[in-house]
Amino acid sequence: MEVPILKQGSYLIATVQGALTDADLLELRAALLERVVRMRSQGVILDLTALDVMDSFASRTIREIADMIRLRGAATVIVGIQPEVAFAMVQLGLTLEEVTTALDLEEGLAYLNQKSKEARI
Amino acid sequence: MVRKRNEDVVVFTQNTTIEATESNQTAPRLLRELVAHLRQNRTPLREEWVRRITEAQLLTAMSKPEIFAEATSVYDSYVVALETGTFEALQNYARSLSERIIPRGVETHEVIGIVLLLRDVLARSLFAKYQGNFEELNRILDAYEPAANRIANTVAVGFVQERERIIRQQQEAIRELSTPVLPVRERLLILPIIGVMDPQRARQLTEQLLHGIRTNRAKVVVIDTTGVAAMDGTVANHLVLTVQASRLLGATVIVTGLSPEIAQTLVTIGVDLNKMNTAGDLQGGIEQAERLLGYKVIPIAEAS
Amino acid sequence: MAADEVRVAIKLGFSSGDITLIATAISELARNILSYARQGEILLRTVDGSNRTGILIVASDEGPGISDIRQALRDGFSTSGSLGMGLPGVRRLMDEFEITSEPMHGTTVKVKKWKQ
Ligand SMILES: Nc1ncnc2c1ncn2[C@@H]1O[C@H](COP(=O)(O)OP(=O)(O)OP(=O)(O)O)[C@@H](O)[C@H]1O
Numbered sequence: 001m002e003v004p005i006l007k008q009g010s011y012l013i014a015t016v017q018g019a020l021t022d023a024d025l026l027e028l029r030a031a032l033l034e035r036v037v038r039m040r041s042q043g044v045i046l047d048l049t050a051l052d053v054m055d056s057f058a059s060r061t062i063r064e065i066a067d068m069i070r071l072r073g074a075a076t077v078i079v080g081i082q083p084e085v086a087f088a089m090v091q092l093g094l095t096l097e098e099v100t101t102a103l104d105l106e107e108g109l110a111y112l113n114q115k116s117k118e119a120r121i
Numbered sequence: 122m123v124r125k126r127n128e129d130v131v132v133f134t135q136n137t138t139i140e141a142t143e144s145n146q147t148a149p150r151l152l153r154e155l156v157a158h159l160r161q162n163r164t165p166l167r168e169e170w171v172r173r174i175t176e177a178q179l180l181t182a183m184s185k186p187e188i189f190a191e192a193t194s195v196y197d198s199y200v201v202a203l204e205t206g207t208f209e210a211l212q213n214y215a216r217s218l219s220e221r222i223i224p225r226g227v228e229t230h231e232v233i234g235i236v237l238l239l240r241d242v243l244a245r246s247l248f249a250k251y252q253g254n255f256e257e258l259n260r261i262l263d264a265y266e267p268a269a270n271r272i273a274n275t276v277a278v279g280f281v282q283e284r285e286r287i288i289r290q291q292q293e294a295i296r297e298l299s300t301p302v303l304p305v306r307e308r309l310l311i312l313p314i315i316g317v318m319d320p321q322r323a324r325q326l327t328e329q330l331l332h333g334i335r336t337n338r339a340k341v342v343v344i345d346t347t348g349v350a351a352m353d354g355t356v357a358n359h360l361v362l363t364v365q366a367s368r369l370l371g372a373t374v375i376v377t378g379l380s381p382e383i384a385q386t387l388v389t390i391g392v393d394l395n396k397m398n399t400a401g402d403l404q405g406g407i408e409q410a411e412r413l414l415g416y417k418v419i420p421i422a423e424a425s
Numbered sequence: 426m427a428a429d430e431v432r433v434a435i436k437l438g439f440s441s442g443d444i445t446l447i448a449t450a451i452s453e454l455a456r457n458i459l460s461y462a463r464q465g466e467i468l469l470r471t472v473d474g475s476n477r478t479g480i481l482i483v484a485s486d487e488g489p490g491i492s493d494i495r496q497a498l499r500d501g502f503s504t505s506g507s508l509g510m511g512l513p514g515v516r517r518l519m520d521e522f523e524i525t526s527e528p529m530h531g532t533t534v535k536v537k538k539w540k541q
């Protein structure tokens with residue numbers, strides 16, 4: 001299932017709609033990178049509210065997405081991870097330690113706004 | 122107590138098996154006769170039953186009119202069950218009866234006692250009626266016994282099931298009470314853990330906390346372990362997983378009041394305590410939380 | 426991929442939290458089969474214990490096998506440059522874990538989760 005990416009100001013918002021295949025994930029990675037560069041985005045929000053299983057591959061890909069976006073000077077926030085999914089992830093040993101997380105879209109936006117405010121000072 | 126309840130069930134299940142071997146063809150006619158007899162003598166038989174219940178000091182938590190009212194309902198459902206061979210109505214009645222009397226402290230043995238008494242009262246009345254005709258008496262008892270056993274079984278099992286359901290519900294409620302997730306102020310949750318932590322409780326706590334974070338939109342959680350003396354490795358590990366899972370939801374966890382023993386357990390299972398946000402006591406944890414939330418903490422001396 | 430399997434677990438009355446754990450484990454096992462053995466199968470069965478019911482998942486393949494199982498079960502060990510979290514993670518996600526493997530002949534992982 002393709003992940004739609006919306007532009008909001010200088011941010012990109014990618015909202016996962018349901019289960020993702022490996023191919024979907026790789027496609028998402030490519031699409032996000034391409035757009036971050038082309039649109040000079042300062043931040044990316046990846047909304048995982050609709051995702052009900054996250055295995056090692058998905059987790060690794062998300063980490064890679066965040067890393068690559070950082071290298072292009074933008075920040076990534078993962079939002080919407082469900083309680084059950086979060087618990088399964090940490091049991092699997094996937095803590096996404098290097099990645100910023102927030103409760104939902106609103107919190108994710110607040111985080112990015114805060115960050116760009118700090119950068120301007 | 123659990124053991125006793127289980128034994129009760131076993132006893133009645135055995136009775137049910139006997140029933141299967143004793144059924145015979147003449148049963149329907151005899152059962153019809155039996156039902157007619159029970160209908161005709163509804164009043165004296167009910168009265169006798171209630172008298173025996175009182176005599177045996179059963180259902181002492183209930184008043185006499187109450188006993189009589191319930192006895193009437195059981196009696197009528199009993200006759201219907203005998204007549205139709207369907208136990209649904211009786212089962213439903215047994216459930217609702219149990220629901221009403223369990224909170225008043227009626228015990229399993231009392232319920233089993235009263236159904237057995239009813240069986241006895243009815244059997245005696247059959248003896249009296251067929252005194253002169255021994256063969257007919259035997260036949261009617263043969264038809265009556267299995268049905269009566271099955272009825273007793275239905276009522277008793279219904280009661281025991283209801284009781285177990287209520288006990289489970291209560292345990293659930295107690296568990297929830299013992300791990301309250303407290304929203305102390307906007308975006309801040311406090312989870313004071315008190316008492317013995319076993320894996321089951323730890324699991325429940327995690328579930329409550331993670332859902333609590335979502336529903337309260339919490340950004341910071343203070344888990345206070347002051348009330349926990351010790352944790353084994355499994356539970357300590359669970360605590361770590363909970364902290365990590367909370368972060369995935371976007372909340373920062375501060376653990377306060379770790380006893381030296383628990384801290385030691387955490388180190389033993391390989392937790393880097395420097396990576397965990399900790400504070401000596403709950404107060405320190407709340408202050409740390411408020412700083413994270415961007416509130417200014419003013420020392421009491423300065424404020425006044 | 427795991428949707429049908431998960432439906433079995435729902436029927437068994439697992440909590441949504443457990444279903445997520447089970448689905449994640451199945452996903453990891455399937456992924457290992459695809460990466461290392463190319464093909465294999467995953468079977469699901471309900472199991473009855475003395476006083477509980479659960480789900481049994483058997484993931485088996487006739488791939489290259491694992492030469493050092495102990496090493497493969499260690500967090501972070503991977504021969505494919507991946508995270509090396511799959512097998513040790515599945516072990517933590519489930520209640521019972523059993524692995525047999527013979528180099529050149531294949532690997533079978535059996536895991537169980539009991540209903541709470
Ligand atoms: N079905 C299998 N057949 C052959 N080798 C396997 C199989 N499953 C696992 N292995 C071996 O065991 C190692 C550890 O597996 P594990 O799933 O823990 O990590 P991974 O697959 O390397 O990484 P991750 O699952 O985190 O992406 C693998 O690198 C591989 O060498």
Ligand SMILES: [Mg+2]
Nearest residue numbers: 456457511512
């Ligand atoms: Mg793997």
